[in-house]
Amino acid sequence: MYMVMIHGKQHEKSSNNPPVTGHKKVSITLHYHRYDGDYRGWNLWVWLEGQNGRMVQFKDGSPFGQTATFEMEDARGISRVGFIIRKSTQENDWASKRFDDRFITEFDENGHSEVWLMQGLEKIYHDVNEVNAAPRILSAKLNCRREIAVTTNLSFDWEHDSISLDLEGASIEEIIVSKDHSSSDLAHQLTIITNEDLSLTKAYKVTISHFGSCPVSLGDIVRTKEFxxxxxxxxxxxxxxxxxxxxxxxxxxxxxxxxxxxxxxxxxxxxxxxxxxxxxxxxxxxxxxxxxxxxxxxxxxxxxxxxxxADPYAKAVTINGEKSVVVDLSQTNLPNWDKPSPSFNHPEDAIIYELHIRDATIHESSGAMHKGKYLGLAESGTKNADGVKTGLDHFADLGVTHIQLLPIFDFWTVDETKPETQYNWGYDPKHFNAPEGSYSLDPFSPQLRISELKTLIQAIHSRGMRVIMDVVFNHVYDVPRSSFQQLVPGYYYRYADNGVLSNGTGVGNDTASERYMMRKFIIDSLLYWAKEYKIDGFRFDLMGIHDVETMNAVRKALDEVDPSIIILGEGWELDTALPESQKASQVNAHKMPRIAHFNDSVRDHLKGNNFSDQDAGFVNGRSGCSYPVKQGITAGMSLAYDRLSYQDPCQVINYVEAHDNHTLWDKLVLTNPDAPEQDLKSMHKLATSVILLSQGIPFLHAGQEFMRTKGGDHNSYRSPDSTNKLDWDRKAEFEQEVSYVKGLIALRKSSKAFRMQTKEEIKKRLHFYPSDEHLIAYRIEAGEEENKYGSYIVVHNAHHHPVTFDLNSNGPWHVLVNGYDSGYEPLSIVKRNQIEVSRLSTFVLAKPRTV
Missing domain, CATH: 2.60.40.10 (Immunoglobulins)
Incomplete structure (x- = not known):
C-alpha cells in the first residue's frame, strides 16, 4: 500500500496505479453541453496522478455549450489526465459532482486533446459529429421484480407536456418521476412500478412519446441471488x-x-x-x-x-490487447513440454522468491542477450563482467524452491509498441488469460508471447524450481472499458448502498467474487494457467477483497489438478461491500485451510512499520517488538495472534520485504542514518535470518540476498529501470552476504525442525528461553527422522554488544550459523555450556545425536 494525492485529497491506495508516460506537456479543450442550459456553478476539477488537483472554469462555447481550456505539465510524461465535472456553491466547492473519476487518454502528436461531454452521459466524445442530442430513451433497466428505472437524455414536464408512456409485456401500477436532480446528472429519470412480478427472461419494451422505444435490460437485479x-x-x-x-x-x-x-x-x-x-x-x-x-x-x-x-476469456490478444485472437495452443508447446514440474510435497518446504521479469535481466551487467524479456530470464550461463552468476542460474544456486513472478498477464499501462520507454509492475489487468506482450521479443505476434512464456516456465522447472503466478482478480483497471462491464453492466462489481462502486482496493472498484460468474471466471482462469502453462502456485493480490467461499472453491478446483499447487495472498482487512465474516482475510484464515497469508506483523516488528519512514523494529533498535517477532517465529502456532486465526504453519508467509514499500536496506538507512555500513549489513542479515529460520513459509524479495536498494524509492511501480533493476554488480560486491543467505537456505532444507507441518509439532518441540527485549532465543527438538542432530538452539541478538548465552547443557555443540557465515556443516564446535553471541547477529547451534 502507499499514499497518493487524488483530487487534492490524500487517500491510501494499493500499488495498482498506471505509469505516467507520454507527453511532458498537454493542452486540453473540453466542451460541455447541458440540456437544461443552466451552467451556474459548474466547473472542472483536473489532476495528474501523484499531484494535487486544481479547478478550471468553463467559458461560453456556443453553439455546443460551454468550454474549458487548460494545460498540464509533468516532467515524467503524461498518458492520461483525470477530471470531474462538479458544481460549486459559496458554501461548498464540492456541492455536487457528475460521475466519478474520468480520464482523457487520447492526445495528438503535439499533446493536444479536444473532447465533448454531455449532461447525463459518462461517455467521452472525441468527435462532435458523434454527439447526438435528439430526444431518446437512454436506458430502461429492471432493478427489482416490479420496478423498471427509465432514463432519458432530455428532461420533460410530466404534468404539462404532452407525454405518454407505454410498457409492452406488463401492466403499469404507478409511475414515479424523479424530482431530485442534485444527486444525478441525468436529464430525467422515472420509475415504473408494475402490477405483477417481471420475468428475468421475458422481453419488455418501454415507449415514450417523442422519445421512441427502448427494450428493458436487466439493471440492478443482476446483483441478486435470483439472477x-x-x-x-x-x-x-x-x-x-x-x-x-x-x-x-x-x-x-x-x-x-x-x-x-x-x-x-x-x-x-x-x-x-x-x-x-x-x-x-x-x-x-x-x-x-x-x-x-x-x-x-x-x-x-x-x-x-x-x-x-473483447472476449474476457481470450487466450491470445493483438498488440496492446486491442482485440481477442483465436489460437491453436498446441502450436505454442515446446519439446518435452509434457514433462511434469519438479517434485514438491509440503508447502512448508517452499522458499519463495519474488521477481519482476524485467528487473531480473535489464541491468547492463546481467549477461542476458534478451534483456527485460521472457527469453532473457530463460537464458542459461549468464554472468556479469566479473564472472558472477546472474539470472536463473543465480536463483537456482541460491536454493529457492519457487520463483514468484509479478504479473505476467496482459496489463494496460505499458505501450507494447515501445516498452523500453515505460515500466510498470503490472497490477492493472486488461486480459486475465493472455500473457503480457511487453516481455516478448515480438509483441505483434499473439502466439509468440505464449511460447516465450512457456520457454521461461520450462527453464525454471529445468533448474528444479517451481513457478508462482501473481494474479490480480480484485479489481479492473478501467471499469467502463472492461469487458466485464461492457458485456454485463453492473454485475461483476460490488456497489455500496448508495449505488457507488465499492472501493476497498483503493483503485476505484472491487470485483464481486461472491457472484456466480465472477467466481467461475476466477476458477476458470486459474485452471487454465495451471493446466496450459503448468503454473505451480498463485499469489492473490489484495486477497482480502475476495470472499471465503470463492477461495475455498479455488483450493478445491486446483487440488484436482495438483494438490501441491500453493495458494497465498494478501489477506488484509479491506473496506469493501462484503460482511467481515465472508472476507478472505487473516481473521478468517481458520475458514480457509491450506491457503496462506502474508504476515505483515512479523514484517513490521522486524524492521518497523511499512508506512512510517522513521519507525523501527527489533533489528534496528526499537523495544517492544520481540513478542510479535516470536509469534512470527512460531507462525502463530504456539504464540497465537490476537485476531489472526492461522490453524497450520502452511497458512503463514513470513517476510520482511517485498516489491511494495521500501526495501529492507532502504528502510534501515532511513531509521539508522548514522549507522556504519557494517552495522546495516548486520541488521539486514539478522532480519533475513529470522525469516529463513521461522516456521511457516519464508518469502524473499528479489535481490534481498545482496541487500537490494531502490535508492529510497518506496513505491517504484512506475519508476525507471535505474531504480528497479537487479544490480548484478552489487551481488559481486555483497558476495559474503549472498553466501550467508545461501547457507541459511541450505540449513532450512537440511532439517525439518525449521519447517514443521502442524501446530501440535511446533507447540511440542519449540520452546523460548527467557530473555530481554533485544534478544530472542529458542530451542527446537529435532524429530525422530533426523539422524545427525537431536536439537537446535537459535539466538537472535539485536543488541549493539555481544551477549553471553547459557546453553544449559554441556557440549559439544556444533555452530552452524554465526555473525559471518551459515550452513548445515559445523563452522566451529563449542564444548562448554556458554557461548558469546556477536552483536547484531544470529547464532544457530546443533547438538549431535551421538552425544
Whole structure:
C-alpha cells in the first residue's frame, strides 16, 4: 500500500496505479453541453496522478455549450489526465459532482486533446459529429421484480407536456418521476412500478412519446441471488478452437442481440456473424473454418446501445490487447513440454522468491542477450563482467524452491509498441488469460508471447524450481472499458448502498467474487494457467477483497489438478461491500485451510512499520517488538495472534520485504542514518535470518540476498529501470552476504525442525528461553527422522554488544550459523555450556545425536 494525492485529497491506495508516460506537456479543450442550459456553478476539477488537483472554469462555447481550456505539465510524461465535472456553491466547492473519476487518454502528436461531454452521459466524445442530442430513451433497466428505472437524455414536464408512456409485456401500477436532480446528472429519470412480478427472461419494451422505444435490460437485479440462479452457467466460454471449426460463446444475459466480429489480416472492416441465444444467458456461433491466428471481438446490444467488447476469456490478444485472437495452443508447446514440474510435497518446504521479469535481466551487467524479456530470464550461463552468476542460474544456486513472478498477464499501462520507454509492475489487468506482450521479443505476434512464456516456465522447472503466478482478480483497471462491464453492466462489481462502486482496493472498484460468474471466471482462469502453462502456485493480490467461499472453491478446483499447487495472498482487512465474516482475510484464515497469508506483523516488528519512514523494529533498535517477532517465529502456532486465526504453519508467509514499500536496506538507512555500513549489513542479515529460520513459509524479495536498494524509492511501480533493476554488480560486491543467505537456505532444507507441518509439532518441540527485549532465543527438538542432530538452539541478538548465552547443557555443540557465515556443516564446535553471541547477529547451534 502507499499514499497518493487524488483530487487534492490524500487517500491510501494499493500499488495498482498506471505509469505516467507520454507527453511532458498537454493542452486540453473540453466542451460541455447541458440540456437544461443552466451552467451556474459548474466547473472542472483536473489532476495528474501523484499531484494535487486544481479547478478550471468553463467559458461560453456556443453553439455546443460551454468550454474549458487548460494545460498540464509533468516532467515524467503524461498518458492520461483525470477530471470531474462538479458544481460549486459559496458554501461548498464540492456541492455536487457528475460521475466519478474520468480520464482523457487520447492526445495528438503535439499533446493536444479536444473532447465533448454531455449532461447525463459518462461517455467521452472525441468527435462532435458523434454527439447526438435528439430526444431518446437512454436506458430502461429492471432493478427489482416490479420496478423498471427509465432514463432519458432530455428532461420533460410530466404534468404539462404532452407525454405518454407505454410498457409492452406488463401492466403499469404507478409511475414515479424523479424530482431530485442534485444527486444525478441525468436529464430525467422515472420509475415504473408494475402490477405483477417481471420475468428475468421475458422481453419488455418501454415507449415514450417523442422519445421512441427502448427494450428493458436487466439493471440492478443482476446483483441478486435470483439472477445468479437464473443465469449461472457452468459450461466453457470464449473461443473453443479446433482445426475444423471454432465455437464462440459469450455470457451476456442482459444483451438483446449479439454479433461476432471476425477481422481478416489485411482489413480493419470485420465480417459480422449473428450469434444465437443459448442457455443461461449465453450467445454462440460456430464458424466451420480453421481460424488459428484470427482476431475477433464481440458486439452486443444492451438497451438501445451497441457495444463492442473483447472476449474476457481470450487466450491470445493483438498488440496492446486491442482485440481477442483465436489460437491453436498446441502450436505454442515446446519439446518435452509434457514433462511434469519438479517434485514438491509440503508447502512448508517452499522458499519463495519474488521477481519482476524485467528487473531480473535489464541491468547492463546481467549477461542476458534478451534483456527485460521472457527469453532473457530463460537464458542459461549468464554472468556479469566479473564472472558472477546472474539470472536463473543465480536463483537456482541460491536454493529457492519457487520463483514468484509479478504479473505476467496482459496489463494496460505499458505501450507494447515501445516498452523500453515505460515500466510498470503490472497490477492493472486488461486480459486475465493472455500473457503480457511487453516481455516478448515480438509483441505483434499473439502466439509468440505464449511460447516465450512457456520457454521461461520450462527453464525454471529445468533448474528444479517451481513457478508462482501473481494474479490480480480484485479489481479492473478501467471499469467502463472492461469487458466485464461492457458485456454485463453492473454485475461483476460490488456497489455500496448508495449505488457507488465499492472501493476497498483503493483503485476505484472491487470485483464481486461472491457472484456466480465472477467466481467461475476466477476458477476458470486459474485452471487454465495451471493446466496450459503448468503454473505451480498463485499469489492473490489484495486477497482480502475476495470472499471465503470463492477461495475455498479455488483450493478445491486446483487440488484436482495438483494438490501441491500453493495458494497465498494478501489477506488484509479491506473496506469493501462484503460482511467481515465472508472476507478472505487473516481473521478468517481458520475458514480457509491450506491457503496462506502474508504476515505483515512479523514484517513490521522486524524492521518497523511499512508506512512510517522513521519507525523501527527489533533489528534496528526499537523495544517492544520481540513478542510479535516470536509469534512470527512460531507462525502463530504456539504464540497465537490476537485476531489472526492461522490453524497450520502452511497458512503463514513470513517476510520482511517485498516489491511494495521500501526495501529492507532502504528502510534501515532511513531509521539508522548514522549507522556504519557494517552495522546495516548486520541488521539486514539478522532480519533475513529470522525469516529463513521461522516456521511457516519464508518469502524473499528479489535481490534481498545482496541487500537490494531502490535508492529510497518506496513505491517504484512506475519508476525507471535505474531504480528497479537487479544490480548484478552489487551481488559481486555483497558476495559474503549472498553466501550467508545461501547457507541459511541450505540449513532450512537440511532439517525439518525449521519447517514443521502442524501446530501440535511446533507447540511440542519449540520452546523460548527467557530473555530481554533485544534478544530472542529458542530451542527446537529435532524429530525422530533426523539422524545427525537431536536439537537446535537459535539466538537472535539485536543488541549493539555481544551477549553471553547459557546453553544449559554441556557440549559439544556444533555452530552452524554465526555473525559471518551459515550452513548445515559445523563452522566451529563449542564444548562448554556458554557461548558469546556477536552483536547484531544470529547464532544457530546443533547438538549431535551421538552425544
Amino acid at each position: 445468479d440462479h437464473a443465469f449461472g452457467y457452468d459450461g466453457e466460454l470464449g473461443a473453443l478452437y479446433s482445426k475444423e471449426k471454432t465455437l464462440f460463446r459469450l455470457w451476456s444475459p442482459v444483451a438483446h442481440e449479439a454479433d461476432l466480429l471476425i477481422y481478416s489480416i489485411n482489413s480493419d472492416s470485420p465480417a459480422r456473424y449473428r450469434m444465437e441465444r443459448g442457455e443461461k444467458g449465453t450467445w454462440q456461433v460456430e464458424i466451420n473454418q480453421d481460424l488459428n491466428g484470427v482476431s475477433y471481438m464481440f458486439r452486443v446490444r444492451v438497451g438501445n446501445d451497441w457495444i463492442e467488447a
